[in-house]
Amino acid sequence: MTDTKKEDAANCKGLNILITGGAGFIGSNLTEYFLNKQAKVRVLDNFATGHRHNLEPFLNNPNFELIEGDIRSIADCSTAVAGMDYVLHQAALGSVPRSINDPITTNDVNVSGFLNMLVAAKDANVKRFIYAASSSTYGDSEALPKVEDVIGKPLSPYAITKYVNELYAEIFSKTYGLECIGLRYFNVFGRKQDPQGAYAAVIPKFVMQYMAYESPIINGGGDYSRDFTYIDNVIQMNERAMLTTNKEAINTVYNTAVGDRTTLNQLVQYIKEDLTAYDEKIATVEVIYGANRVGDIPHSLASIEKAEKLLGYKPSHTIKEGLKEALAWYWENLK
Template sequence: MKYVVTGGAGFIGSNLVDELVSEGHEVHVIDNFISGKKENCNKDAKYHDINIAKEVNLSVIEKVLDKCDTVFHCAALARVQPSILNPIKYEKNNTIGIMNMLKCSVDMGVKRFVYSASSSAYGSTKKLPSKESDMPNPISPYANQKYYGELCCKMFSKVYNIETVSLRYFNVYGERQNLGGAYATVVGIFLNQLINKNPLTINGDGNQKRDFTYVGDVVSANILAAKSKNVGKGEVINVGNGENISINELAKNIGGEVVFNEPLNEPFANLADIKKAKKLLDWEPTTDLISWIKNYKKTKGLK
């Protein structure tokens, strides 16, 4: 099988590329390396340095998609807070990028399009766990853009007859996660602070809760979504652990001094209802955050 992974030099995309290569597939990666890293590249995959948001590159994208079976669209400028600071930059990359990839996929006869969506589409909600049937309420440019991508996938499935499925990720962590900078998540930030013997910085009182999902479980969900006969009509599927913990509890398990900052504009809690993923993809998570942290600290010699 020939697979194309956009954003395949990034955190999630590179882990997906490694798994696809290990299964013996022909894997092509489209990445402009804005946030992707050269050290994440797999020697057995072919890389194409292309900005998918630029219309001038459509013909080049189409060449990469020639005889492609499935596109995994992982490329995006990620994270909520940077999108609030740079909404136009994020809009150009995230919304135009998916539209270009969908149109090129249709034109080149790609069978299926698997989209990396986001649980941020749920926004602030008191109704937990979140089900795919719940009304979206995006409260940031990033969340709005990722939700727009879902709508595009559903529309393209109906209008252009391409199989699509959107996977709503919940707070992904694991190998190759960013440990610092604008694209780092709280797990990466805390680990980086621990490594550098700095206090763990918590925004707000730390009672906010998150459903953390291991990157290996996200990869398996993508591969199942590409192969399942139960999806392909624009379905939206939660990919989470089905359990959440507070930021205070996360900090306690990572260890170290804690300091508190002003709260950010973000949902107080999230939690995935993963029944749909189990039913349609025969998928369920295999790794819990606390066990992963213990193993990570052990391998890095951290206390």
């Protein structure tokens, strides 16, 4: 263990951290990580999209507390933030297609719920509010790589809600002095990501299809590209945002990514190759191509220079390294 990692572990011991959406994919990974760092972790979740089984390993941990509640309730938010040092706000309704099908609920959760959490955090005098922002905020901007201060117009209701989050966070930092840091996640993947449901993320969905010898369906011709980001990189960014003492690093937003892009055609090939090592029959499964999805951004590639400079961020996993770990987890847990 490096001296830096020792220092981080020491800094986390005894900290009171609220993780909203802690039963979800990213939230449960953050919960596990900070419990292992000896922090005291409280989770607020209504289990609308998160899963109880993601929290089961922590239920007997004396440093873990679960509050079953909804960020759309200011009372639940106030209860959850009481006595907390930091908030890692992950709770949201994700998915561009979901927001197109039901913009009202997406707005209620992602905007009204977000505002409730900001108000509760301000009133409780938490030290810092770190929140999950989104690469969807870049909208129709064609510039590559994506740089934090150059965005376009949103392409979906979901993207609008995530941009509004950034605007509210900026106002709360300027008006009330609440320290806020937004992390624009770029296509996060990894262990515990749910492969089921109509709005499942592309990587676990492809993995489960291959393991069932079913053809993955790619929307469009497969030339759309994404900055796929392994969960451990996201955990690192949350920790660095929470613990930074650099005043220049707070009250702003950061791309949370790798700084490399992969086309969907490349992605399915990587997944097929890795899974074939477990089951040779998977090599025979062919891909099917469908129509492009409404609201999808053609290409996404992040500049991570700002996070490197101000937070000392350095991605621990490339997409290939992350996929090998993620696929090993899926094979062991879901096959």
